Amino acid sequence: MASISALAAAALLAACSSTPFGAPVASSVSAPAAMSAPTHEGGYLSADRIEALAQAVPAPSAEGSAEQAADRAQSDRYRAYEGGDRWLLATAHAELSPRLAAQHFDCALGVRFASAPTPRLTALFDKVLKDANGAAELAKTRAFRPRPVGVDPARAACTNVSAAGRASASYPSGSATVGVAYGEAVAVLDPAHGAAAREIGHQIAVSRVVCGMHYPADAAAGEVLGRAVFAQIAATPAFQADLEAARGELAAVRATGLTNPGCAAERAALALPLP
Template identity: 90%
Template sequence: MRGSPAVSAAALAVTALLAGCSSTPFGAPVASAVAAPAAMSAPAHAGGYLAVERVEALAGSVPAPFADSSAEQAADRALSDRYRAYEGGDRWLLATAHAELSPRLAAQHFDCALNARFASAPTPRLTALFDKVLKDANGAAELAKTRVFRPRPVGVDPSRAACTTVSAAGRASASYPSGSATVGSAYGEAMAALDPAHAAAAREIGHQIAVSRVVCGMHYPADAAAGEVLGRAVFAQIAATPAFQADLEAARAELAAVRATGLTNPGCAAERAALALPLP
């Protein structure tokens, strides 16, 4: 694909989406001897479904990124560069929306997948569930980042545009594995559990949140791929906890109340158009 997609009426509708198709998996990372900077330390973890020891073990399961100066690293960076074609277009604007992963708002990314409008009724239990999933998934990803350091695309090239405001410190922060991809994937799994009839569509949105980080230039494709794998692994352990199962039942009652309003997200057509764009 050459050049940026044109900004259209669909793009404006995507911008209006607080949350929100076929997908191609990113390449898998390979072992590397890259060392993390000595100043980096493990982040604290508390308040999720999983014990600290489980989060640490999950973080330790993440393979190292591509070796510096390797052919795989060069190919990953070249693929990342091809995503520049989306700057300013429909998929870029959707990626901007996907950058919002706070528990209170992130459920709205799944409006179209679940044929619901999560802003139409209170969902405190679902928000609490997402908050715990976020803590576990992001905690594992951030801990994994302390083991090795891979710079972000926007860090390697300071002139590269990001679809959200990024500080100098943010550009210089670690890229592997993608924390947003980890969280997005775990959210997708949680939504699939919440509404099994729309499980495939929910998981696809979780995947597209990971793709959005590559579109944004915040992560390389391999960073996002590793984050997705980690997010699914985190959720698999979350799903086995009695606390999650109890919260899930309460969240299902909220989903029923949301659907009872009869409202749907008016931006779904724009989302479908953005996701239909071919990726590099």
């Protein structure tokens, strides 16, 4: 069976952090001084719609609550995957830039997106990214919850994370929001493979928990938000026009007959049981 490293190389992954694995360390993390609302432009949705979507996100569980304790305990169980195949797949999923993110869906669609130019799909992903991330970042300004890698400075992250990144807000997960919105977009792009595309969107969210960048509840809230954002995106005429253009590009990609050589490794990683 192919090594997951083949998938990592094919997906142009960043190197894993060399931060050592350590036991939980007590840490008091407070909200950054600047938690101002981000500006929003360039997506499919208006600022008012983004605001409404962000406002609909429920608050995170209260500090010291049983729900928070259970969430942290589950997060700690994900430490067992550090350095393994699912961890390395999570490093791939951390790349969500519009130009490269389509490649996460290669195996779901049975194609190789890098085999032909896809500027219209990249532009579509860029707008989805701006809407999904914009809603998540706005929601984060309402209540600060620290990241697992912020609460425990010794916890490894599967990508290089600055001190500011460790201290940034965790709820809801912006990467989960974006990943799920991408998955919904790809499912509409190729309905015959819609279920598989949505599963990859979900797995991108799971990867953030594997990475120690978010708690399970952060990722779950991000998934709900991502679906809500995309539901509104899909209703816009601009998205429908871009979708038709992107379908033409997908047809050209499929016509090359190429597939991603890392798919066996991806299947193996996704088959691993999670806590």
